[in-house]
Amino acid sequence: MTDLDSAGASAASMRHAGDAQPAIPEIAERHAEATAAERAAADGTVVDRALVFASRLFHVFAGAGVVFAGAGVVFLALATTYDVTARYVFNSPTIWATEISTYVLVATIFLGAAHAYLIGAHVRVDVLLPRLSPRARKVALDTGTFVALLVAAIMAWQSWLLVVSDYRSGSRLLSLMITPAWMPKLPIAIGLTVLCGAILVDAAGRAERGRGLLLHAIFGLVLLPLLVVLGQRPPLIPGTRLDWGSLAVLVAVLGGAAATTGMRSLAALALLVAVGKIGLSAASTIGLDAQIAVIMLLIAVTLASGIRIAFALAFVGLCGIYFLTPIPFPATVAERTWNSVNSFALTAVPMYVLMGALLVHSGLSRELFAVMARLLARLPGGLAHAGVAGCAVFAAVSGSSVATAATMGSVACPEMTRRGYDPKLAYGSIAAGGTLGILIPPSVPLIIYGITVGVPVTTLFMAGIVPGILLVALFLGLIVLWSLVDRKAAPTLAPAERMPLSRASLIDTAIVVALVVLIILSLYGGVATPSEIGALGTVMAFLACLMRGRLSAGTLSSSIAETVVVTSFIFLIVIGANVLTYGFDYLKVSEKLMLLVTGAELNRWVVLAMILALYLVLGMFLDSISMLVLTLPVVFPLAQQLGFDAVWLGILLVIMAEVGLITPPVGMNLFILQGIGRDVSIREIALGALPFIGAMMTLVVLLSVFPEIALWLTR
Numbered sequence: 001m002t003d004l005d006s007a008g009a010s011a012a013s014m015r016h017a018g019d020a021q022p023a024i025p026e027i028a029e030r031h032a033e034a035t036a037a038e039r040a041a042a043d044g045t046v047v048d049r050a051l052v053f054a055s056r057l058f059h060v061f062a063g064a065g066v067v068f069a070g071a072g073v074v075f076l077a078l079a080t081t082y083d084v085t086a087r088y089v090f091n092s093p094t095i096w097a098t099e100i101s102t103y104v105l106v107a108t109i110f111l112g113a114a115h116a117y118l119i120g121a122h123v124r125v126d127v128l129l130p131r132l133s134p135r136a137r138k139v140a141l142d143t144g145t146f147v148a149l150l151v152a153a154i155m156a157w158q159s160w161l162l163v164v165s166d167y168r169s170g171s172r173l174l175s176l177m178i179t180p181a182w183m184p185k186l187p188i189a190i191g192l193t194v195l196c197g198a199i200l201v202d203a204a205g206r207a208e209r210g211r212g213l214l215l216h217a218i219f220g221l222v223l224l225p226l227l228v229v230l231g232q233r234p235p236l237i238p239g240t241r242l243d244w245g246s247l248a249v250l251v252a253v254l255g256g257a258a259a260t261t262g263m264r265s266l267a268a269l270a271l272l273v274a275v276g277k278i279g280l281s282a283a284s285t286i287g288l289d290a291q292i293a294v295i296m297l298l299i300a301v302t303l304a305s306g307i308r309i310a311f312a313l314a315f316v317g318l319c320g321i322y323f324l325t326p327i328p329f330p331a332t333v334a335e336r337t338w339n340s341v342n343s344f345a346l347t348a349v350p351m352y353v354l355m356g357a358l359l360v361h362s363g364l365s366r367e368l369f370a371v372m373a374r375l376l377a378r379l380p381g382g383l384a385h386a387g388v389a390g391c392a393v394f395a396a397v398s399g400s401s402v403a404t405a406a407t408m409g410s411v412a413c414p415e416m417t418r419r420g421y422d423p424k425l426a427y428g429s430i431a432a433g434g435t436l437g438i439l440i441p442p443s444v445p446l447i448i449y450g451i452t453v454g455v456p457v458t459t460l461f462m463a464g465i466v467p468g469i470l471l472v473a474l475f476l477g478l479i480v481l482w483s484l485v486d487r488k489a490a491p492t493l494a495p496a497e498r499m500p501l502s503r504a505s506l507i508d509t510a511i512v513v514a515l516v517v518l519i520i521l522s523l524y525g526g527v528a529t530p531s532e533i534g535a536l537g538t539v540m541a542f543l544a545c546l547m548r549g550r551l552s553a554g555t556l557s558s559s560i561a562e563t564v565v566v567t568s569f570i571f572l573i574v575i576g577a578n579v580l581t582y583g584f585d586y587l588k589v590s591e592k593l594m595l596l597v598t599g600a601e602l603n604r605w606v607v608l609a610m611i612l613a614l615y616l617v618l619g620m621f622l623d624s625i626s627m628l629v630l631t632l633p634v635v636f637p638l639a640q641q642l643g644f645d646a647v648w649l650g651i652l653l654v655i656m657a658e659v660g661l662i663t664p665p666v667g668m669n670l671f672i673l674q675g676i677g678r679d680v681s682i683r684e685i686a687l688g689a690l691p692f693i694g695a696m697m698t699l700v701v702l703l704s705v706f707p708e709i710a711l712w713l714t715r
Contacts, residue, residue, distance in 0.1 A: 055201045055204065055205065058114070058194070058197040058198055058200070058201045059118065059201070061114065061194045061197060062114035062115040062117075062118055062194060062197075062198055063115065065111035065112060065113075065114055065115060065191065065194055066111070066112055066115045066561060066564055068107070068111050069107065069108040069109075069111040069112040069564040069568070070557075070560040070561060070563075070564050072104040072105070072107050072108040072111070073108055073350050073354060073560055073563050073564060073567070074560065075101070075104050076101050076104055076105065076108075076347050076350060076351060076535065077351060077354065077535045077538045077539055077542075078535075078539070079097045079100065079101050079104075079535075080097060080101055080347070080351070080531060080532055080534075080535035080536075081535050081536055081539045082094070082097065083097035083098070083532070084528055084532050084535070084536060095177070096177060098344045099175050099177050099179070099344075100177075101344060101347050102184075102342060102343065102344045102346075102347065103179070103183075103184035105341065105344075105346060105347045105350065105567075106184055106185075106187060106188065106338075106341050106342065107184075107187035107191075108350065108564060108567055108568070109191070109341055109567060109568050109571045109572070110187050110188050110190070110191025110192060110195075110568075111187055111190070111191045111194075111564075112191075112564035112565060112567065112568035113191050113192070113194075113195045113198075113568045113569075113572060114191070114194040114195045114197065114198035115198075115564070115565065115568075116564075116565045116568040116569050116572075117148075117195060117198045117199060117202070118198050118201070118202070119565065121565045121566075121568075121569050122148075122308040122309075122310055122311075122569050122572065123308060123309050123310075123569065123573075123623060123626070124144070124303075124306050124307060124308045124309055124312075125303045125304060125306065125309065125621050125622060126306065127304065127621055128140075128304050128305065128306060129141070129306040138261075139261075139264045139265055139268055140268075140305055140306050141306065142203070142257070142260075142261040142264075142265040142268075143257075143265050143268040143269050143272070143305065143307070144305065144306050144307040144308060144311070145199060145202055145203050146203065146253055146254075146256070146257045146261075146265060146269050147269065147272065147302070147307050147311055147312070147315050148199050148307070148308060148311040149196060149199040149200065149203065149253055149256070150249065150250065150253045150269075150315070151311045151314045151315050151318065151576075152192055152195045152196045152199060152311070153196050153223075153249050153252075153253065154246065154249055154318060154333065155192050155314070155333055155334070155337060156189060156192035156193045156195070156196055157227055157245070157249065158333045158334040158337075159185065159188045159189035159192055159334045159337065160189045160193075161232050161334065162185060162189075162334040162335065162338070163182045163185050163186050163188075163189050164182075164232065165232060166180070166181040166182035166185065167180075167182040184342075185334075185338055188334075188337060188338065200256075203256065203257075203260050203261065204260060223248060223249065223252040226245075226248050227245055227248065227249075230243075230244055230245045230248070234246070241322070241323075241326075242322060246322065250273065253269070254266055254269060254270060257269050272301070272302070272315070273319075275298065275301070276298055276316070276319030276322075276323060277319070277322075277323050279294040279297070279298070280294050280295075280319060280320070280323040280324045281323060291324060291587055292587055292592070295316060295320060295583055295584075295587070298316045298319060299312070299313070299316050299580075299630075302315055302316060303621075303622075309573055309576070309622070309623075309626050310569065310572040310573045310575070310576040311576065312576070313573070313576035313577050313579065313580045313626075313629075313630065314575070314576035314579045314580065316580055316583075317576065317578075317579030317580035317581070317582055317583055318333070318579065319583075320580070320582065320583025320586070321333070321579075321582060321583065324583055324586065324587075325582070325583065325586050332582060333579060336575075336578045336579055336582060337575050337578075337579070339578070340571070340574055340575045340578040341571050341574070341575065343451060344531060345447070345450075345451055345457060345529070345530070345531055346447070346451060346531075346571070347531045347534075347535075348442070348447050348457065348529075348530045348531040348533075348534045349444055349447055349448075349567055349570060349571075350563050350564075350566075350567040351531060351534030351535050351537070351538050352398065352442040352444065352534045352537075352538075353444075353562070353563045353566050353567060354538050354559060354560065354563040355397060355398065355515075355534065355537045355538040355541045356394075356397060356398025356403050357403070357558075357559035357560075357562045357563055358538070358541045358542060358545055358551075358555075358556075358559045359394070359397060359398065359512065359541055359545075360398070360403050360406075360407050360559075361555045361558050361559045361562075362545040362548075362550035362551055362555050363550055364508050364511060364512065364541075364544065364545055364548060364550055365394050365397075365398075365407055365508075365512055366407060366410075366411055366508075367504065367505040367506075367508040367509050368390040368393055368394060368408070368508075368509055368512060369386055369387060369390045369408060369411045369412050369415070370411075370502075370505045371505055371506065371509040372385070372386035372387075372389040372390045372393075373386035373415075375389075376389060379480065380479075380480050380483035380484055380490060380492075381421075381425065381479040381480060381482065381483035381489070381490035382490075383412065383415060383416045383419065383421060383426075383490070384416065384421065384425055384426065384429040384479045384483075384490060385476055385479055386412065387408055387409075387412035387413075387416070387426075387429055387430045387433055388429055388430075388432070388433040388436075388472060388475045388476060388479065389472070389476075390408050390412065390433075391404050391405070391408050391430065391433030391434055391436050391437075392433070392436050392440060392468070392469075392472045393509075393512060393513060393516060394407060394408065394437075394512065395436040395437040395438075395439075395440045395468075396440045396441065396442075396515075396516040396519065396520070397442075397512060397515045397516055397519065397537065397541075398437060398442075401434045401435055401436075401437035401438050401658075401661055401668070401669060402434070402437075402668060402669070402672055403437065404433070404434045404436065404437040405430060405431060405433070405434025405437075405669045405672050405673060406434075406672050406676070408430055408433060408434070409427070409430045409431075409434070409672065409673045409676045410676055412426070412430055413426050413427055413430055413673060413676055414676070417680075419491065420491045421489065421490055421491070422486070422488065422489035422490070422688075423680045423684055423685075423688070424489070424684055424685075424687055424688030425479070425482055425483075425489045425490060425688060426688070427673045427680055427684065427685040427688050427689075428685060428687070428688020428689040428690070428691070428692060429475065429479060429688070429692070430673060431661075431662045431667075431669040431670055431673050431685055431688070431689045431692070432475055432662055432669075432689055432692030432693075432695070432696075433475065434661065434662075434669045434672070435658035435659075435661045435662060435669065435696070436468060436471065436472065436658075438624060438654060438657065438658055438661075439464050439467060439468045439471065439651075439654055439655060439658060440464060440465065440468035440469075441460075441461035441462070441464050441465060441468075441519065441520070441523065441530075442461065442519065442530065442533075442534065443460075443461070443464060443654065444570065444625070445624045445625055445628060445654050445657055446460040446461060446464060446650060446654060447460075447530065448570075448574065448625055448628055448629065449628055449632070449650045449653070449654065450650070452628065452629065452632050452636075453632060453636045453646060453650070455646045455647055455650060457529075457530045458523055458526070458529065458530055459647055459714050460647060460650050460651070461523050461530060462523055462524065462713050462714045463647045463648070463650070463651050463710045463711060463713065463714050464651055464654070464710075465520065465713060466709055466710065466712070466713055467651055467655070467699060467703060467709055467710050470699060470702070470709065471655075471695070471696065471699050474695040474696075474698060474699060475692060475695055477695075478691055478692060478694075478695050482691065507548070508548065511544045511548070515537055515540060515541060515544075518533075518536070518537065518540065519533055519537055522536075524713075542556075570625060573625060573626055573629060574625070574629050577626075577629035577630055577633075578629075580630075581633045584633050584634065585633075591637075593634060593638055594637065594638055594641045604642040604643065604644070605704070607638070607642060608639070608642070608644065608704070611635055611638075611639070612652070612656055612700065614631070615627060615631075615653060615656035615657065615659075615660075616656060616659060616660075616663075618630075618631070618660070619656060619657060619659050619660020619661075619663050620660065620663050620664065620667075622660065623657075623660070623668065624654070624657030624658070624660060624661070627657055627660070628653065628657065635653075636649070645707065645711065647710065647711060647714060648703070648707045648710050648711055651703065651710045652700060652703055652704075652710075655696060655699060655700055655703075656700070658696060659693055659696050659697070662686070662689040662692065662693060663693065664682070664686050667686070667689070669689075670682055670685050670686055670689065673685050
């Protein structure tokens with residue numbers, strides 16, 4: 001499972017870090033199936049060759065989407081940098097940069113979605129699947145594919161209807177440029193349509209030879225003309241709140257499931273829909289509590305069955321819209337999709353991802369460890385100290401836990417084990433050090449938290465600095481204690497054995513440190529917004545890599561492609577959660593929870609402990625961004641009602657999300673480092689990380705007792 005909160009979680013990043021890519025069985029299966037299908041098609045029937053042609057065509061569409069999305073990422077960096085320069089140097093701010101950058105972000109998210117799906121980047125809770133038999137696992141994966149197709153098809157259809165409606169009405173967005181509303185929404189419809197094609201390719205690749213073509217025929221020859229005929233307001237089925245258009249999409253997907261992968265997948269998909277329909281309809285006769293329970297059960301079932309998180313959340317949200325709310329037609333889906341990402345503040349995400357990717361792929365950040373090792377060599381466990389310190393510095397420019405763990409781990413872990421360090425200490429310290437990527441600013445989870453709850457991202461970034469430094473100190477103190485208690489775990493190195501320093505190492509490290517200082521001083525001085533600082537940092541990282549001779553065309557294209565993929569799957573989860581929260585809002589889940597807590601007269605600290613315990617459990621199965629977008633609509637209003645500071649709460653929840661990165665069974669940093677140290681087991685790495693989890697929980701206690709640790713710098 002890929003780590004969203006760490007914004008560098010693509011396969012490209014992991015491959016760069018010493019080829020440290022954890023085994024992902026499904027991706028291997030997909031490549032094997034696709035290769036076998038193409039070989040078979042060479043001597044196969046016309047149907048087989050047509051299927052391969054369709055598959056290649058959609059791969060071309062997905063690749064073109066990445067090219068356009070990558071150009072959008074470059075535009076974001078250049079346009080925002082130009083705007084800041086024009087404002088400060090020429091006192092002539094633009095009136096277009098912010099607005100157009102927002103629209104370009106929307107296009108980037110959706111035009112890159114198909115490629116992200118085809119390479120297996122969209123994440124899931126991969127806990128139950130490995131324990132299933134091969135046949136059951138295939139059924140679960142096939143069912144997840146068709147759930148994704150159902151969600152993507154409905155959202156694409158609705159997005160096209162919204163575009164057509166805005167075009168016909170001539171509506172314009174309320175902005176300085178008064179842009180026609182249909183124009184920035186058009187990439188959403190195009191991107192989701194190509195995503196449907198990518199999912200079809202995936203489904204056809206799993207099918208027996210030739211059968212996948214029937215799926216294409218169902219969608220292309222029957223469904224699309226039918227939806228056009230039904231128009232913008234498809235009539236309702238008599239006696240129900242379900243419209244004929246939605247039913248047509250459902251029947252087409254079910255038919256495709258049966259034709260492509262057999263009756264087992266059809267039965268599983270139909271069962272999920274039936275559970276949503278029957279469960280919510282039956283619960284509506286009992287009361288709101290039963291409806292909430294059914295929604296929670298649906299979330300648990302869809303996530304546990306391995307359906308990719310973005311589509312699982314959106315699927316449950318669609319069930320709520322269709323079977324629970326009084327709205328007879330899911331017209332709200334397209335608007336919620338647009339509103340989820342229509343914010344300039346969110347452009348900070350791709351900017352920090354790109355800045356970190358440039359530093360990783362160019363190798364500019366890899367010399368950090370050598371410099372830190374030389375400076376900290378005299379301390380007990382000096383190389384482990386160097387690894388954590390290197391993680392802290394790199395975290396301050398990348399905001400990426402996976403990129404941090406992969407970059408530092410590929411250098412530090414082999415060096416430590418070669419010099420006799422206990423693998424538990426070597427890998428555990430880097431796994432924990434990698435978590436600093438989502439606490440020390442910039443931090444993608446803090447951006448998502450701030451946008452979701454309406455807290456200034458700059459304030460959150462400032463609040464994360466002191467807790468981040470304190471957590472580094474706790475990690476270093478733990479390493480000293482470990483080294484003193486078990487002297488064999490960290491042998492003392494003679495001066496001749498210490499890592500040498502070169503002029504190149506010092507220059508590379510100085511560049512990274514300069515970027516850290518730029519980001520922190522700009523945030524503290526209020527020079528620019530986090531999005532603008534991210535763009536400036538990206539341009540500076542690009543220039544630094546260029547001047548150091550570390551930037552090839554391949555490095556640049558890999559960094560941009562990684563940024564597109566990470567940006568796409570992060571925001572598709574956010575969109576899925578926004579669709580889901582429509583049902584939460586309708587059921588007034590937050591209000592009911594607040595009434596329950598106030599009625600029980602629980603102490604607010606007891607309630608906070610329960611929330612933190614919930615995050616601790618969720619962190620064993622979900623990535624941090626999924627946790628945040630899933631729980632914040634309920635948890636945040638409750639915390640506000642109890643009087644907890646919103647900024648302080650954000651830091652606390654992000655720390656709990658960090659714990660999930662090194663907590664089995666789905667601690668992503670553990671898998672990253674296990675891919676680096678192929679002879680080291682997950683169990684050893686997890687045991688090595690366990691004491692550092694204790695240090696993180698110590699920080700949680702300190703923040704609870706002394707909230708000013710996080711808040712004083714913001715004031």
